[in-house]
Amino acid sequence: xxxxxxxxxxxxxxxxxxxxxxxxxxxxxxxxxxxxxxxxxxxxxxxxxxxxxxxxxxxxxxxxxxxxxxxxxxxxxxxxxxxxxxxxxxxxxxxxxxxxxxxxxx
Numbered sequence: 001x002x003x004x005x006x007x008x009x010x011x012x013x014x015x016x017x018x019x020x021x022x023x024x025x026x027x028x029x030x031x032x033x034x035x036x037x038x039x040x041x042x043x044x045x046x047x048x049x050x051x052x053x054x055x056x057x058x059x060x061x062x063x064x065x066x067x068x069x070x071x072x073x074x075x076x077x078x079x080x081x082x083x084x085x086x087x088x089x090x091x092x093x094x095x096x097x098x099x100x101x102x103x104x105x106x
Contacts, residue, residue: 038104046104050097061090 038046068083 043104047101050101054094054097057090057094061087064090 064083064086068079071079
């Protein structure tokens with residue numbers, strides 16, 4: 001017989017339980033696992049934020065196209081290459097946001 005009283009708890013049940021996650025961090029200060037899922041309300045907030053950014057980038061691209069065409073037709077051909085590079089950056093931003101959106105859903 002052991003010197004400690006029997007509490008009826010088996011050793012497998014006495015393992016430490018990870019503290020609850022609060023805002024992505026556990027109470028011990030460590031980050032929550034990368035596979036932690038967002039709630040539906042949190043995902044909708046993220047999707048709405050991404051949608052606002054996409055609309056702003058598309059409006060920027062439309063303005064860039066208009067300004068570039070105006071300058072190009074006015075005889076300033078040197079504007080075309082920087083405008084193309086800026087448009088490619090906008091495309092990359094939109095592609096990155098779309099990739100994040102797909103990863104959020106997975």
